[in-house]
Amino acid sequence: MFEIRHVQPEDIFPVIKIAFETLPERYSPEVFNRFYESFPEGFLIAEKHHKVIGFIVGIKTSNEAARITMLSVNKNYRKKGIGSTLLTQFLKEMTLQNIKQVELEVRINNDVAIKFYKKHGFDIIETVSSFYQTGEDAYIMKRVLRTR
Numbered sequence: 245m246f247e248i249r250h251v252q253p254e255d256i257f258p259v260i261k262i263a264f265e266t267l268p269e270r271y272s273p274e275v276f277n278r279f280y281e282s283f284p285e286g287f288l289i290a291e292k293h294h295k296v297i298g299f300i301v302g303i304k305t306s307n308e309a310a311r312i313t314m315l316s317v318n319k320n321y322r323k324k325g326i327g328s329t330l331l332t333q334f335l336k337e338m339t340l341q342n343i344k345q346v347e348l349e350v351r352i353n354n355d356v357a358i359k360f361y362k363k364h365g366f367d368i369i370e371t372v373s374s375f376y377q378t379g380e381d382a383y384i385m386k387r388v389l390r391t392r
């Protein structure tokens with residue numbers, strides 16, 4: 245079994261390691277600290293046997309909107325529902341924060357992530373050309389949250 249909880253400062257290094265191993269974008273360590281300091285409610289980790297095996301980070305973009313900036317699960321632990329549990333818990337947390345809609349960007353060739361987000365009620369609302377530094381295009385996906 246795994247546990248989902250809010251990130252703590254000591255989790256940041258293992259989170260950076262997962263991001264480095266699994267995400268094409270390169271972020272400096274300060275970026276993770278800034279996410280943690282500015283909106284800790286939107287930074288969750290999945291933990292198993294005291295090991296960080298996945299994480300999700302979101303930021304508030306307005307009083308009522310948030311954006312998922314990163315979501316990743318360690319390769320050895322995928323397809324076991326961990327990404328889904330992280331996302332579901334994140335969306336619950338956003339509802340508690342009075343957030344009404346959540347957006348994210350995803351590479352248009354990241355079929356796994358697109359399928360994953362669609363399964364969780366996100367729709368593609370826009371394509372942004374050359375969104376990434378590599379020149380790749382992004383889909384913007386959005387989900388409206390049910391109000392309490």
Ligand SMILES: CC(C)(COP(=O)(O)OP(=O)(O)OC[C@H]1O[C@@H](n2cnc3c(N)ncnc32)[C@H](O)[C@@H]1OP(=O)(O)O)[C@@H](O)C(=O)NCCC(=O)NCCS
Pocket residue numbers: 266267313314315316317318321322323324325326327328329349350354356357359360361363
């Ligand atoms: C996207 C990601 C977070 C999914 O995490 P996960 O823990 O493996 O996902 P889950 O086990 O909760 O899967 C939920 C659903 O997503 C879809 N999915 C997940 N992995 C898939 C795969 N390899 N192929 C096809 N569909 C997949 C399926 O619909 C799955 O439901 P199912 O198990 O009933 O078929 C993970 O693949 C990952 O870390 N990818 C690399 C980073 C990334 O692309 N992040 C998102 C962009 S920021």
